[in-house]
Amino acid sequence: MAVPAHTEVATEFEIVIGLEVHAQLTTRSKMFCSCSTDYANAAPNTHVCPVCMGMPGVLPVINRQAVAYTIMTALALNCSIPEYSKFDRKNYPYPDLMKGYQISQYDLPLSRNGYLLIEHDGQVRRIGITRVHLEEDTAKLLHRDGYSLVDVNRAGTPLIEIVSEPDMRSPEEARLYMQKLREILVYLGVSSGRMEEGSLRCDANISVRPRGQQTLGVKTEIKNMNSFKALQQALEYEAHRQIEVLRAGGTIQQETRGWDESRGVTVPQRSKEYAHDYRYFPEPDLPPLVISRAWVEELRARLPELPDARRLRYQRDYGLSAQDADILTEEKALGDYFDQVMALSSQVQDRQARARAASNWLLSEVVRLLHAHDIAPAACPLKPEALVNLLDLLDRQRITGKQAKEVLDEAFVSGELPETIVVRKGIQPPITDPQALERIIVEVIEANPKIVADYRSGKTNAAQYLVGQIMKRTRGQAKADLVQQLLRAKLDEAPTA
Amino acid sequence: MSALHELTLSDAATLLRQRQISSVELTRAFLERIEALDGRIRAFTLVTADLALQQAQEADQRLQRGEQVTPLTGIPLAIKDVICTKDIPTTCSSRMLEHFRPPFNATVMERLQAAGAVMLGKTNMDEFAMGSSTEHSAFFPTHNPWDLERTPGGSSGGSAAAVAAGMAPGALGSDTGGSIRQPAALCNVVGLKPTYGRVSRFGLVAFASSLDQIGPFARTARDAALLLQAIAGPDPRDSTCSATPVPDYTAELTGEIRGLRIGVPVEYWEAPGMDPGVARVGQEAVNRLRELGAEIREVSLPHTRYGVAAYYIIAPAEASANLARYDGVKYGYSYRDTSDMWEALDKTRQYGFGPEVKRRIMLGTYVLSAGYYDAYYKQAQKVRALIAQDFERAFEQCDVLVSPASPTVAFKLGEKLSDPYQMYLNDVFTIPANLAGICGISIPSGFSEGLPVGLQILGNAFAEATILRVADAFQRVTDYHTQRPAL
Numbered sequence: 001m002a003v004p005a006h007t008e009v010a011t012e013f014e015i016v017i018g019l020e021v022h023a024q025l026t027t028r029s030k031m032f033c034s035c036s037t038d039y040a041n042a043a044p045n046t047h048v049c050p051v052c053m054g055m056p057g058v059l060p061v062i063n064r065q066a067v068a069y070t071i072m073t074a075l076a077l078n079c080s081i082p083e084y085s086k087f088d089r090k091n092y093p094y095p096d097l098m099k100g101y102q103i104s105q106y107d108l109p110l111s112r113n114g115y116l117l118i119e120h121d122g123q124v125r126r127i128g129i130t131r132v133h134l135e136e137d138t139a140k141l142l143h144r145d146g147y148s149l150v151d152v153n154r155a156g157t158p159l160i161e162i163v164s165e166p167d168m169r170s171p172e173e174a175r176l177y178m179q180k181l182r183e184i185l186v187y188l189g190v191s192s193g194r195m196e197e198g199s200l201r202c203d204a205n206i207s208v209r210p211r212g213q214q215t216l217g218v219k220t221e222i223k224n225m226n227s228f229k230a231l232q233q234a235l236e237y238e239a240h241r242q243i244e245v246l247r248a249g250g251t252i253q254q255e256t257r258g259w260d261e262s263r264g265v266t267v268p269q270r271s272k273e274y275a276h277d278y279r280y281f282p283e284p285d286l287p288p289l290v291i292s293r294a295w296v297e298e299l300r301a302r303l304p305e306l307p308d309a310r311r312l313r314y315q316r317d318y319g320l321s322a323q324d325a326d327i328l329t330e331e332k333a334l335g336d337y338f339d340q341v342m343a344l345s346s347q348v349q350d351r352q353a354r355a356r357a358a359s360n361w362l363l364s365e366v367v368r369l370l371h372a373h374d375i376a377p378a379a380c381p382l383k384p385e386a387l388v389n390l391l392d393l394l395d396r397q398r399i400t401g402k403q404a405k406e407v408l409d410e411a412f413v414s415g416e417l418p419e420t421i422v423v424r425k426g427i428q429p430p431i432t433d434p435q436a437l438e439r440i441i442v443e444v445i446e447a448n449p450k451i452v453a454d455y456r457s458g459k460t461n462a463a464q465y466l467v468g469q470i471m472k473r474t475r476g477q478a479k480a481d482l483v484q485q486l487l488r489a490k491l492d493e494a495p496t497a
Numbered sequence: 498m499s500a501l502h503e504l505t506l507s508d509a510a511t512l513l514r515q516r517q518i519s520s521v522e523l524t525r526a527f528l529e530r531i532e533a534l535d536g537r538i539r540a541f542t543l544v545t546a547d548l549a550l551q552q553a554q555e556a557d558q559r560l561q562r563g564e565q566v567t568p569l570t571g572i573p574l575a576i577k578d579v580i581c582t583k584d585i586p587t588t589c590s591s592r593m594l595e596h597f598r599p600p601f602n603a604t605v606m607e608r609l610q611a612a613g614a615v616m617l618g619k620t621n622m623d624e625f626a627m628g629s630s631t632e633h634s635a636f637f638p639t640h641n642p643w644d645l646e647r648t649p650g651g652s653s654g655g656s657a658a659a660v661a662a663g664m665a666p667g668a669l670g671s672d673t674g675g676s677i678r679q680p681a682a683l684c685n686v687v688g689l690k691p692t693y694g695r696v697s698r699f700g701l702v703a704f705a706s707s708l709d710q711i712g713p714f715a716r717t718a719r720d721a722a723l724l725l726q727a728i729a730g731p732d733p734r735d736s737t738c739s740a741t742p743v744p745d746y747t748a749e750l751t752g753e754i755r756g757l758r759i760g761v762p763v764e765y766w767e768a769p770g771m772d773p774g775v776a777r778v779g780q781e782a783v784n785r786l787r788e789l790g791a792e793i794r795e796v797s798l799p800h801t802r803y804g805v806a807a808y809y810i811i812a813p814a815e816a817s818a819n820l821a822r823y824d825g826v827k828y829g830y831s832y833r834d835t836s837d838m839w840e841a842l843d844k845t846r847q848y849g850f851g852p853e854v855k856r857r858i859m860l861g862t863y864v865l866s867a868g869y870y871d872a873y874y875k876q877a878q879k880v881r882a883l884i885a886q887d888f889e890r891a892f893e894q895c896d897v898l899v900s901p902a903s904p905t906v907a908f909k910l911g912e913k914l915s916d917p918y919q920m921y922l923n924d925v926f927t928i929p930a931n932l933a934g935i936c937g938i939s940i941p942s943g944f945s946e947g948l949p950v951g952l953q954i955l956g957n958a959f960a961e962a963t964i965l966r967v968a969d970a971f972q973r974v975t976d977y978h979t980q981r982p983a984l
Binding site: 089281 | 580587594597600601603703706733736737815817821828842865867870874
């Protein structure tokens with residue numbers, strides 16, 4: 001049974017967590033052959049060749065893009081990139097491993113010694129990154145009707161492994177680290193970041209120790225956590241389980257446990273290898289990699305703006321709230337959209353006002369429409385040009401806010417520019433001339449003495465009826481706030497005798 | 498004109514180009530020769546007669562049109578059965594791959610086909626190229642054409658025997674620790690192991706990836722040069738294949754070696770187990786090279802005596818991983834009489850591999866295991882570096898090094914089968930070149946007790962042209978290579 005009891009945990013024991021994250025790289029071809037990695041909807045064993053099937057006589061050839069992506073990831077995680085790196089063979093027999101060994105990296109990975117900053121309870125925490133290395137994914141086994149079937153499509157897909165130091169002190173920190181890491185990978189464009197599809201996977205090492213103890217407790221390795229929520233829940237369960245064992249005077253078994261999502265527990269897993277001696281040795285089919293400093297600098301220069309920088313820029317340059325900056329940053333496509341809107345708004349004088357308006361319209365109305373139509377932000381049918389056009393119409397007071405929402409709804413579906421819709425529908429400019437409005441207001445007041453009397457006797461709600469009448473007379477083309485303001489001023493004047 | 502099967506590859510090529518003979522005639526002559534002799538020699542695991550005649554016809558059309566004619570157009574060749582041939586069985590002389598037909602061609606096969614060569618068939622070998630006598634073939638041993646009671650050496654014994662018996666004018670083999678040079682020596686033919694990275698390994702079924710190289714067998718250095726010319730050069734499918742430009746090898750065959758510095762490594766000549774008859778023949782060969790104007794110098798390769806030990810750690814280590822893919826799931830032999838996955842895997846390997854292959858897999862697994870890696874594998878890599886350093890120093894003083902290719906002449910079938918260590922010692926002169934990645938050639942240099950003795954000429958990395966020049970110069974003044982076994 002899952003027990004969410006980490007509050008009491010916090011006092012007596014310290015939790016220590018390190019994560020091993022695997023991310024499939026979004027290269028077009030596989031790690032060591034030219035097969036396409038775009039096998040998501042393909043029939044089994046259709047994206048294969050003699051190389052990724054491990055036929056006799058074949059040889060691997062390194063995918064340069066995969067190395068570039070690994071280095072970019074490492075740079076984004078503040079790692080150092082040694083000049084010399086190599087691949088190794090990791091030997092273990094299993095039917096999902098075509099060659100009987102996995103080409104991975106052992107003692108000379110592409111990068112080491114980085115860190116990632118996360119914010120937790122208002123504090124910045126530095127989580128060490130031990131290494132980022134490059135390897136190949138295995139085939140997929142499907143077990144059904146008493147048979148095990150092998151789908152080799154996934155075999156040989158480039159995979160990076162990001163190993164953290166045991167620097168996390170709570171399941172929540174582990175989740176925050178994982179979320180931050182995912183955000184960075186997606187920003188770099190090196191991973192789709194889809195945990196539920198397995199393109200981003202996470203194993204956790206977790207131990208507990210009495211607070212103040214220096215040495216680490218015995219750890220367990222937790223697998224099969226397919227979402228951020230699962231990660232946090234599994235680690236909360238496991239921390240609690242370990243603490244209960246220790247409190248009862250027991251000892252922790254070093255073992256691999258799987259998260260059983262439906263039951264909300266971790267359970268011991270049978271080891272899939274006979275023994276854990278992988279007999280690593282240098283891959284003789286691949287010459288060592290010499291990573292030139294010039295290439296590293298070229299890749300560093302190619303790094304896109306990363307999430308932390310974007311968050312900061314939104315608050316500092318545009319005066320957005322921390323919360324809005326967060327939302328725009330977390331969903332990269334929204335932030336990209338916002339940046340395009342701002343780029344197209346270069347002629348707008350008040351940058352911050354435009355930014356706030358753009359952020360508001362984007363995060364409320366556009367997001368509402370995306371949800372309603374079940375469309376991902378990256379595929380938003382409303383072009384940034386259209387939103388800019390809408391904001392311009394509003395700035396020029398060509399339409400009212402209410403009209404703008406209706407226009408936006410239409411533009412989202414039809415793809416037209418808002419101004420085209422405004423013209424087509426014959427929407428007249430709002431009446432913004434106070435004198436013209438005042439004339440109408442006086443007429444409405446004079447035509448409704450009873451309502452006015454109600455208002456003046458304290459039933460202030462009665463004013464709404466008057467507003468409605470005024471809007472009716474202006475056929476909706478008066479700005480509601482201006483009408484309110486002028487009407488109240490009129491009503492609050494001493495009644496004329 | 499001598500019988501067609503007696504022709505050297507170069508002479509046959511000339512006659513083909515002059516259209517005095519056709520490739521079909523030539524191919525038929527070798528197929529008939531195989532038909533007549535191979536029942537006794539057993540060099541071939543497969544004779545692809547129909548394919549050969551079809552390829553010969555195509556070659557004749559090329560020759561007729563005079564288009565895309567290369568020195569190999571229309572030349573029939575035998576191919577060691579460790580080289581992948583598309584849709585044609587590639588067995589590695591193993592039960593494991595007895596019915597395996599690769600869906601692709603090795604790079605060398607593509608190059609031979611592009612050159613217009615004809616494939617006669619696939620030749621027998623020690624299983625997965627592990628052995629020095631071809632007795633470890635899972636199918637049958639190959640017999641030495643010079644004495645059918647003896648082995649042709651190995652592992653490329655089938656290719657060597659085929660050329661020696663006139664069943665092919667040339668052949669391809671592979672050399673991991675001497676598997677081309679030793680059988681060439683024992684069968685009185687020329688066998689060349691190129692520099693590591695000179696010839697693409699793509700499609701060569703791996704034994705020990707850091708040591709394996711494909712190379713040619715032929716009767717003359719000139720023929721070997723023509724074959725190497727066709728298969729050498731960079732290959733985007735093999736990352737260990739070098740971009741170093743390929744010279745025109747036959748243009749270097751000037752016959753001139755005056756002033757060339759030839760090193761005689763003392764450790765080789767004084768090795769225990771060196772047959773006195775072999776040493777005498779070797780010494781005469783050195784004298785002959787001196788007469789040709791070469792400068793003979795003694796050199797030292799001090800770490801030679803550790804070569805065999807280091808080799809039998811590194812090669813099995815790599816083999817243990819390379820052969821892990823044979824699990825009965827994807828191709829090859831598969832034990833099916835169980836529903837348990839692990840039992841199927843174990844039994845597939847138990848029945849699919851022969852004893853020598855299993856011995857090496859176990860050796861390799863052991864030396865890579867936790868707790869033993871440093872003492873064995875790492876230590877062997879250090880020895881490997883020292884051996885490479887020995888050669889670097891030697892090549893500062895010499896252009897080539899010479900020694901017998903094998904310490905003995907061909908041994909009797911069964912003689913060393915029960916003592917693997919004695920078998921391993923047969924490669925004592927050839928192994929260091931593989932460890933260092935340099936090139937070497939074995940050429941006929943005389944006879945001891947009526948059996949051939951090969952002279953090994955080692956050259957620095959990518960110095961194939963130099964060793965071929967020495968070999969050719971020697972063959973211009975000797976006739977050992979023209980002598981044929983009585984069959």
